[in-house]
Amino acid sequence: MSVFENHDPDSLIGSVLDGRFRLETELSRVTASTTYSATDLLSQLTVVLRLFSAEFTIGNGAALLEQAAVMRQIDHPHIVRLTSFGRTAVKGTDRVYVVHEQLLGGSLQDMIDRNRLLTPSQALVVGVEVCRALDYAHKRGLAHHDLRPSVIMFGEDARVRVADIGISSVIAESAWEDNAMISQERARYCSPEQALSEPFDEKADTYALALILVESVTGMVPFLADSVVGTLSARVDKLFPVSADLGGLAAVLDKAGRSDPMDRSSALEMGRALVQAAPSLPRPAPIPVVLSMVFGVPPEPDRSNEIPRGPQTDHWSESQVIDEQMQDEATILVETATQQNPLIGRWIVAAMAVLVLIIGGYFLFNTLQKESFPVPDLMGLEQGQATNLVTEFKWKVVAVEASDDLIA
Incomplete structure (x- = not known):
């Protein structure tokens, strides 16, 4: 009770x-x-x-x-x-x-409260999954507008589920009508445009996610002050604080945390940037969810092979990252076509599957096969003649004057 x-x-x-x-x-x-x-x-x-x-x-x-x-x-x-x-x-x-x-894995807030901070690799996994949820919602005219660690939840499989999309936007629009009534909890994850009582859209969600990911790794929320007024004003026209401790996340969070929403990443752009940063980070350990054992469910599964997937090495593979992006974009196209015409949708499913295989094979072939050319004999030729011989290879000819002097 x-x-x-x-x-x-x-x-x-x-x-x-x-x-x-x-x-x-x-x-x-x-x-x-x-x-x-x-x-x-x-x-x-x-x-x-x-x-x-x-x-x-x-x-x-x-x-x-x-x-x-x-x-x-x-x-x-x-x-x-x-x-x-x-x-x-x-x-x-x-x-x-x-x-x-009801989800049995607790929330990101539960982990932060228990000092179970994430590594940059784990935060990247969480960020990618939240971006997928947000992008899906944003494309359908829905937003969150009150994203915070307590609504980033986990199932028994330790995967992220975002709660209250759409519902929270109604509450947020009502709450932000009067900044004097804003709570510190709402203020700490707000965007600069919300702090200024200006119109806000789905870009406020990516700014909030950038703040949350920093907190999940460092335990500290950027721009947090002792008062609501101080917390709101601290982020206006300020650079987003990132450090080398965030590794490959730093550049992604810098873009997602831009003060001007016109310069800020969308959820799709942020998700893609996170995926592209994955190969620069070590493979993630299992996410330290909190409540699994309380509800008597099995321990969280090993997520060391979490998407973005890679080969059995210590880092993710860039080719696998590209494949995952293609699959996601293909899924969006198929969903749209299927809703409009189920028969056409089935043909597109088959066509897109073949296309993904062809493009994936192309990337794999390029990775394994390096294009080579026979080196023509240019000795004794004039520069113009040498240039003509190598034009088809798109090489650049540089003339170097020989000297019999020895380097001291």
């Missing part, structure tokens, strides 16, 4: 919401909502239910339900699956709720 239950005379623990969800334990509480562990009486599964306050429902209920309806249709390996949503009466007041799957 949480401290909230102990001190809340209006606790809903034990009650059944909307005739289906029995609230078991209160997990957390913020101004706009309370989150519970609940039992779905239809499936008998344990789920996570977020119940919004009556006040927030009055002002934002329609927007929440609109975002929830979109998220209910999304099935992505790196996005927490929203399983149900609705509007129901709770003690005489109208309340919106959303329900999502």
